[in-house]
Amino acid sequence: MTSCSGCISTLFSLDIFPQFFEKTEIAYFPYIRDEEKLGSYDIALIEGCITQEFQIRLIQEIRRAARKVYSLGSCAVLGGLISLSKKKKVDPLSNFIEVDGIIPGCPPPSNLFGNCLMNLLENKMIKLSNKNQCYSCPLREGFDYEFKSKITKLIPNSRDINSTQNPKCFLSQGVLCLGPVTREGCDNKCINKGMPCDGCLGSPSKSLFSNIFNFLSLLDLSNDLKTYEGIFYRYSKPSIKR
Numbered sequence: 001m002t003s004c005s006g007c008i009s010t011l012f013s014l015d016i017f018p019q020f021f022e023k024t025e026i027a028y029f030p031y032i033r034d035e036e037k038l039g040s041y042d043i044a045l046i047e048g049c050i051t052q053e054f055q056i057r058l059i060q061e062i063r064r065a066a067r068k069v070y071s072l073g074s075c076a077v078l079g080g081l082i083s084l085s086k087k088k089k090v091d092p093l094s095n096f097i098e099v100d101g102i103i104p105g106c107p108p109p110s111n112l113f114g115n116c117l118m119n120l121l122e123n124k125m126i127k128l129s130n131k132n133q134c135y136s137c138p139l140r141e142g143f144d145y146e147f148k149s150k151i152t153k154l155i156p157n158s159r160d161i162n163s164t165q166n167p168k169c170f171l172s173q174g175v176l177c178l179g180p181v182t183r184e185g186c187d188n189k190c191i192n193k194g195m196p197c198d199g200c201l202g203s204p205s206k207s208l209f210s211n212i213f214n215f216l217s218l219l220d221l222s223n224d225l226k227t228y229e230g231i232f233y234r235y236s237k238p239s240i241k242r
């Protein structure tokens with residue numbers, strides 16, 4: 001669907017891709033070859049969000065053609081980065097079809113992605129953590145439960161990014177980190193690289209948007225951040241199920 005194809009590119013780069021390829025028969029893959037029409041499938045992985053009418057019909061056809069359907073990547077799961085657009089109407093797949101599971105992330109982190117695929121090949125359900133990023137975060141010791149620091153930045157200063165001296169929880173440094181409302185499962189990839197969590201894996205419960213909204217209400221945000229819509233719309237828009 002509408003996407004940057006980053007999730008599919010990640011699929012090719014997974015260590016387990018050769019194994020995955022050996023154990024599956026790839027029956028329909030418009031990214032790499034022209035297809036005439038849909039057949040019937042055991043599993044469909046769909047990347048991308050819905051921004052056009054024809055895509056609704058297409059995913060409904062795929063739903064009828066496949067025994068199991070999975071949303072692949074934050075665009076398919078939540079709406080994704082295109083939610084930042086003020087002009088485009090963006091929906092996740094689940095607003096139009098029933099999905100059997102999700103593989104979240106932008107793109108999905110390699111370990112999580114690989115484990116999900118292996119589960120599918122073994123006919124098991126995809127299991128995602130119901131804990132948040134802070135649970136496994138290397139900086140969690142400095143987490144301030146009273147949220148005393150004023151939050152003024154979305155990213156740290158470049159000189160701080162590679163600094164290994166006394167790394168502290170981003171919130172205590174005045175940098176917005178969405179770890180408290182984001183599902184863990186990426187091995188804290190961004191945090192280990194000196195960047196705060198921006199929520200790409202979605203929330204372990206309820207909608208990412210409403211969790212961000214509630215979380216921000218606890219923080220002392222600078223005026224700039226209070227009016228910055230990109231915090232909310234980075235990966236999802238509030239939407240009504242049709």
Ligand code: SF4
Nearest residue numbers: 003006073074075106
């Ligand atoms: S989830 Fe991220 S990497 Fe995957 S298609 Fe969407 S924007 Fe690209």
Ligand code: SF4
Nearest residue numbers: 134137169170177179
């Ligand atoms: S808020 Fe961010 S930096 Fe702080 S403990 Fe949670 S995930 Fe780690």
